[in-house]
Amino acid sequence: MDRQELAFTTPSGRPVRLAFDRRARSVGGTHAGTLIDGRCLRPEGPGYVLRDPSAACGTDEAVHLLMFALGELLREFPDTPPVVIGTLSRPGGGPVPPHKSHQSGRDVDVGLFASNGRPLGDFEELDIEAIDFDKTFFLMANLLASGRVVRILVNYALQPHLVEAAGNMGYDEHQLAWMFQYPRGPKADAGLVRHAPGHRRHFHVRFACPEGDAGCVP
Numbered sequence: 730m731d732r733q734e735l736a737f738t739t740p741s742g743r744p745v746r747l748a749f750d751r752r753a754r755s756v757g758g759t760h761a762g763t764l765i766d767g768r769c770l771r772p773e774g775p776g777y778v779l780r781d782p783s784a785a786c787g788t789d790e791a792v793h794l795l796m797f798a799l800g801e802l803l804r805e806f807p808d809t810p811p812v813v814i815g816t817l818s819r820p821g822g823g824p825v826p827p828h829k830s831h832q833s834g835r836d837v838d839v840g841l842f843a844s845n846g847r848p849l850g851d852f853e854e855l856d857i858e859a860i861d862f863d864k865t866f867f868l869m870a871n872l873l874a875s876g877r878v879v880r881i882l883v884n885y886a887l888q889p890h891l892v893e894a895a896g897n898m899g900y901d902e903h904q905l906a907w908m909f910q911y912p913r914g915p916k917a918d919a920g921l922v923r924h925a926p927g928h929r930r931h932f933h934v935r936f937a938c939p940e941g942d943a944g945c946v947p
């Protein structure tokens with residue numbers, strides 16, 4: 730076990746230094762990999778409910794950054810209902826049908842927020858006007874700010890609304906172009922936030938290989 734430290738600045742401009750014990754190892758790729766000593770989310774915790782407790786484990790940084798982003802969300806929106814967290818990886822990684830990825834502790838499915846603070850107990854397909862894009866993007870933004878997220882997958886139909894929420898938060902044109910594939914089309918090879926079929930009830934977050942995990946395939 731060793732210590733890992735992550736330093737970054739939150740979207741609100743606050744410098745953060747996260748230090749934690751590190752024991753998990755991500756091995757192989759997200760579509761054909763394993764996870765050694767995965768760090769697992771508790772079945773219940775502040776700000777979230779777990780949808781799939783049998784696959785709630787990830788790398789130390791994936792789990793810590795997820796918890797950090799949820800903490801930021803609760804600080805900004807103290808009255809928010811919990812977010813539904815879907816599949817991460819199994820404690821030892823490997824296949825998690827029906828997912829193709831989620832094998833090496835670097836993938837997390839995160840639910841959307843419903844407007845008017847309506848709590849959700851599961852992923853739910855919501856009409857556009859029934860989605861709280863400000864909260865949904867706020868959570869994405871705090872994950873992206875870590876610099877450790879390499880991809881967010883979400884249906885292209887939701888992207889214009891997320892872009893609008895990002896603009897309201899103060900991101901400028903260059904930052905939006907770096908962050909989002911929209912408006913360049915769902916097949917464009919651009920932006921960290923990309924289209925994936927489905928992905929209307931949740932977004933999928935992929936973390937980078939943790940530094941020092943020699944067996945991790947990006």
Ligand SMILES: [Zn+2]
Nearest residue numbers: 836837838933
């Ligand atoms: Zn996923």
